[in-house]
Amino acid sequence: DTGVSQDPRHKITKRGQNVTFRCDPISEHNRLYWYRQTLGQGPEFLTYFQNEAQLEKSRLLSDRFSAERPKGSFSTLEIQRTEQGDSAMYLCASRLQVEKLFFGSGTQLSVL
Amino acid sequence: DQQVKQNSPSLSVQEGRISILNCDYTNSMFDYFLWYKKYPAEGPTFLISISSIKDKNEDGRFTVFLNKSAKHLSLHIVPSQPGDSAVYFCAASEIQGAQKLVFGQGTRLTINP
Numbered sequence: 360d361t362g363v364s365q366d367p368r369h370k371i372t373k374r375g376q377n378v379t380f381r382c383d384p385i386s387e388h389n390r391l392y393w394y395r396q397t398l399g400q401g402p403e404f405l406t407y408f409q410n411e412a413q414l415e416k417s418r419l420l421s422d423r424f425s426a427e428r429p430k431g432s433f434s435t436l437e438i439q440r441t442e443q444g445d446s447a448m449y450l451c452a453s454r455l456q457v458e459k460l461f462f463g464s465g466t467q468l469s470v471l
Numbered sequence: 472d473q474q475v476k477q478n479s480p481s482l483s484v485q486e487g488r489i490s491i492l493n494c495d496y497t498n499s500m501f502d503y504f505l506w507y508k509k510y511p512a513e514g515p516t517f518l519i520s521i522s523s524i525k526d527k528n529e530d531g532r533f534t535v536f537l538n539k540s541a542k543h544l545s546l547h548i549v550p551s552q553p554g555d556s557a558v559y560f561c562a563a564s565e566i567q568g569a570q571k572l573v574f575g576q577g578t579r580l581t582i583n584p
Contacts, residue, residue: 363514392571401475401560401574402515415571450514459505460572462514 361385363463365451371469372441379437380466384453391434392460393426394450395419402450408434441470474498475563477575485583490548492578494561497542501563505572506535506546509558518559519546551582 364383372378384391389410394402405424407415410431420426423441428434438445448467452460476495484490492506502523507515521528521535521544528535534547548555558579562572 390570399480399576401477401562401576402572404571404573407571452514459517459520462507462516464512464514 363451363453363461365449365463365466367466368464369467369469371471373471374443375440377437377439378441378468379435380449380451380468382434382436382451382453382463383432384434384451385455385461388453388455388461389431390454391428392452392454393434393436394452394462396448396450396465397446405436405449438468441468443470446470472497473576474501475561475573475575477559477561477578479578480576481579481581483581483583484551486553487550490546490551490555490580490582492546492548492559492561492580494544494546494575495542496544496563498563498565498573499542500565501573502566503564504535504537504544505562505564506533507560507562507574509560509577515560548580551580553582553584556580556582 366381391408393405396402406426408428423439426436448465450465452462454460505520506518508518509515519530519533521537537544558577560577561575564572
């Protein structure tokens with residue numbers, strides 16, 4: 360099964376530290392999305408790539424957040440100078456054209 | 472502003488009976504709607520979808536109904552099974568543009584034996 364893979368599954372960090380998450384989408388999918396989910400809420404859109412181009416960013420994505428998708432394959436999401444409010448589940452999803460989104464299992468971030 | 476709302480945080484249903492999950496939206500530009508199911512420690516998985524040109528879509532035990540004039544959709548599960556216990560998210564998108572999904576807050580469905 361070559362679904363969407365995210366690494367790490369869990370990350371605990373101290374406030375002020377930088378963290379980086381990785382997402383490997385389904386191989387033929389050209390569109391990749393990052394979402395964030397907090398307790399009791401649904402996933403919230405953060406950003407979207409079509410191939411290597413980052414085409415849309417949410418207002419939720421502050422300057423401390425940066426995402427890349429070099430060569431249109433895997434993607435990384437970096438959070439600099441983490442804050443306690445960044446604690447959430449970070450979900451990656453991919454799709455091919457207009458098909459449904461396939462989600463990974465997410466990275467659970469806890470900022471102490 | 473919450474463009475997609477699921478007003479029931481939880482729902483408990485007897486096994487074998489019908490489960491009805493509701494969802495309301497405010498953005499009239501939405502024309503594609505989906506339901507996702509989420510188990511603990513896993514990402515959401517796609518369940519069923521409906522385009523705004525339809526008012527009903529059925530897939531096995533799952534049926535989604537769309538009432539565009541009321542900006543309301545519902546998911547019917549019949550008969551409900553214990554494995555259906557999960558959090559269900561309603562999502563909507565505009566077909567044009569990035570096609571990002573806007574999710575509701577989710578409804579936790581518990582199927583009792």
